[in-house]
Amino acid sequence: MAAYVLNTWYPVAWSRDVGRQLTCRRIVEKDVVLYRNSCGQVVAHLDMCPHRMLPLSLGRIRQMHSGEDALECSYHGMTFDGSGACIRIPGQRIVGSPAVQTFPTHENMGLVWIWMGEPALADPAQVFDLPQYHDENWSAVEGDALKIGCFYLNLADNLCDPAHVSFVHTSTLGSPAGEDVPVQFEPTSTGLVTWRWIVDAPAIPLFQKFGNFSGNVDRWHYYHYHAPSIAVIDFGSAATGTGAPEGNRSDCMQIYACHFMTPVDENTTIDHWLHVKNFQATDQINQQLSEQFRIAFAEDKVILEAIHANERRHQNPRPVRLAIDAAPMRMRKLVQSMMDSEALMQAESTNQQTGQRTPQPELAPA
């Protein structure tokens, strides 16, 4: 089993996919059953009856006398309310407090977010938000739930790495003009940002298709990584000479490509992606834009799955580190420090219960 940050809001499903039917998702190596109750709220339980471990997603939603919904296991009819408490055991009275583990959820940006850690710490105000998503001058288009056969931090590597675009996405998001432009990065309050500018060069294929630039452009890629599982890529172009690098982006095309990653297990990540742009377009254009992203992210998928397969079989015999690796390595350290903090908090909590002193944790070497 891999290690995961737990005290964080993870995207777990598109809101559009969670309704009155029981739905199963896997996240941080746990199966979760989801449904939308009669009030429209998303209920999330561990997808495993505490009796015989049957997935509760094979059960059914039952209306209680109170009018509230409950979930009935399809093997022997044990029934759990939205808080996870058992409210019926057919043929006998309820002894003890049998319950199914239940996870806080919250919806934003078309997604259901779930909190897999300590429930008392779950604060819906901390769910990620991109203000432009809600701005009527911008337009948001939902993409897919792309399954990638790799660990989520390998996808995060890719999302702290603008340099790959010139080589991987030559037909959509990149062009040879960027090949030799170095990248820069710096930490932010929630993660880090990695970027580069490519000045006075032809527009990338996507903007050649959907923009109306007549000459060269100045273009930027800002990869905003929010630890542990969110990346928002701000990229855009403005006609060369209009001052975009100096801060004047009043006349530009700009897109936020959002990647909301679900860490499924060591070998699987779901990339819920969507895009938000600073112009309106017809449904047809929107779908054509999505199709360009679909092509690009499928290219990433091929690469990430091939790397994952090699990582599972081999130690890298002679690892070479390049300048562009600085940001992904920083990202990895940041996620490790979050997990270390959680382990420390867990140890303190345990020790408060047992009265022992907490030793100073040894942090992972830099």
Place this chain on the structure above:
Amino acid sequence: MAAYVLNTWYPVAWSRDVGRQLTCRRIVEKDVVLYRNSCGQVVAHLDMCPHRMLPLSLGRIRQMHSGEDALECSYHGMTFDGSGACIRIPGQRIVGSPAVQTFPTHENMGLVWIWMGEPALADPAQVFDLPQYHDENWSAVEGDALKIGCFYLNLADNLCDPAHVSFVHTSTLGSPAGEDVPVQFEPTSTGLVTWRWIVDAPAIPLFQKFGNFSGNVDRWHYYHYHAPSIAVIDFGSAATGTGAPEGNRSDCMQIYACHFMTPVDENTTIDHWLHVKNFQATDQINQQLSEQFRIAFAEDKVILEAIHANERRHQNPRPVRLAIDAAPMRMRKLVQSMMDSEALMQAESTNQQTGQRTPQPELAPA
């Protein structure tokens, strides 16, 4: 590798499927090759040539000069008679006593039964029998060899558990009227019996289809478990008020649903099922009845395979035990005690050969 009771008769194949062709079956994690010799008896060998381990089921049956059949390995022609003794090694004389392991078999109730343990203990008189199967006032119909992706004792759990019927088999064998009726059980000479009566309730869907009850019925389920791998479910209905619960079943519909389990390996069980009923019916009705069982047992399969998948991935984090678990837990203890006895017998046998004393075995705690 899982542990199995070995000194017992297991069903291994339908008699109808064993003929003059070589047939392979897997049981208690061993591959077995089967064929019917010219006298009509079923020969069963370990499906592995003692020379290079080629499955003997890739070989062919050869007639010996004596007229008896023998099995020739298809790699180098080593040939084994029905007792497993090697009777030919092409190109050389036979040195030592090379042999292939051979298992006693016996046929009854349309099935080939095999003894995987100590051959000297195999007594055909102990092969399971249901007298009604042979009674001309009853009618028996063979079902399928249903492959279920779980350990056989998980299927046995299900077959010591009448309560699940109300929730799992709502379209065939159960009805909501039974949901809250407790179950009872007691030990028998060969295993245990678990049962319940549901009195003065509508007939189950199966008897609504094939019976002619005009009003409510009293119905029973007796789950007769014969350790380790046989369950016979006696279920039936009589019109309410005719005294069925008190013992008068002179006018009733009664069916024995027989489950003859082959424990294949940790992850696989074959359920050879058939039914025997106290009335005659046309072939068409018989097949419709079988179809109802097919639907019901496919429902069990879904549940057992889902539980098996969870058991392989997780410890049950907070196991809840219910009143209905008493019978399955008793069944598990019984099978464990049979395996403990065999281990003790094996140890004594080894010690008699080496002259050591047998320590008192520590039995599994109750």
Place this chain on the structure above:
Amino acid sequence: MAAYVLNTWYPVAWSRDVGRQLTCRRIVEKDVVLYRNSCGQVVAHLDMCPHRMLPLSLGRIRQMHSGEDALECSYHGMTFDGSGACIRIPGQRIVGSPAVQTFPTHENMGLVWIWMGEPALADPAQVFDLPQYHDENWSAVEGDALKIGCFYLNLADNLCDPAHVSFVHTSTLGSPAGEDVPVQFEPTSTGLVTWRWIVDAPAIPLFQKFGNFSGNVDRWHYYHYHAPSIAVIDFGSAATGTGAPEGNRSDCMQIYACHFMTPVDENTTIDHWLHVKNFQATDQINQQLSEQFRIAFAEDKVILEAIHANERRHQNPRPVRLAIDAAPMRMRKLVQSMMDSEALMQAESTNQQTGQRTPQPELAPA
């Protein structure tokens, strides 16, 4: 991971399959990327970029300013010349000497041969050759790259074992007349040869189809094994009475069936096979001959894969050794001694660097 002889030339691909496209092959548990450079020579690298482990076979061939070819990784554009040296890292200067492991290759008999061991020891003059392949009085026909799901030494067992032909290849290469004829073997400078003569018997099915023998023939099988991965089977027939067993083969049909094995991993071998015969034939006849071999080798594949599956699951419970096993057992010892020598050489090389004495190795017991 299995152990392999490394300082040897292995066949890795048909020459016909290696061109200007990047091609991937797996050998001794390593992925290798192959391409033919603009001079027509085959370049072979480890198929894994030293940066992020992406398979280089997902990259592309680029022309350098010098006109030479280089391989560009498709993730970040790292570029390697034919020697494996890194000649470009986009966005930065090259620091250190990053390189991709590169393997010597040589072509002969329609195959690309590769040296997976110490490059300094690779001598193209040692690549296997069969003079008749180049002789215009003989005709060579290339076969397939047959994938067999077993370890290569199990296929080698089969290729040191003429006795199986009478039982496995009854429709093509064998006949019952050979069943009881013992085999003989002796060591050679590069391996061993195993053989037998079957005198005054009907021609085998293959020569009945393609020869014109009117009566019985004397026929031979010489299995020339060249350790570790080559077997050349010299088989033929001459009319009985013409003195073939005494050495007069002036009027005979003779075929060399060549097996060039690629040891892929513990579970996989590629058998590159071809045949060379002492007579000319039309393309149609050549293809019909190949089809006969295709049938025969598919029969071996079935057997070898079934044995392999059993070997992975079981210890042979009562191994029986036959007279015909002497040659395969000798072959296994020979390969083991080659690996022991390499381990010794490796230890000596390491000790020379560290100044330690080499202990006398304990060779595997005979």
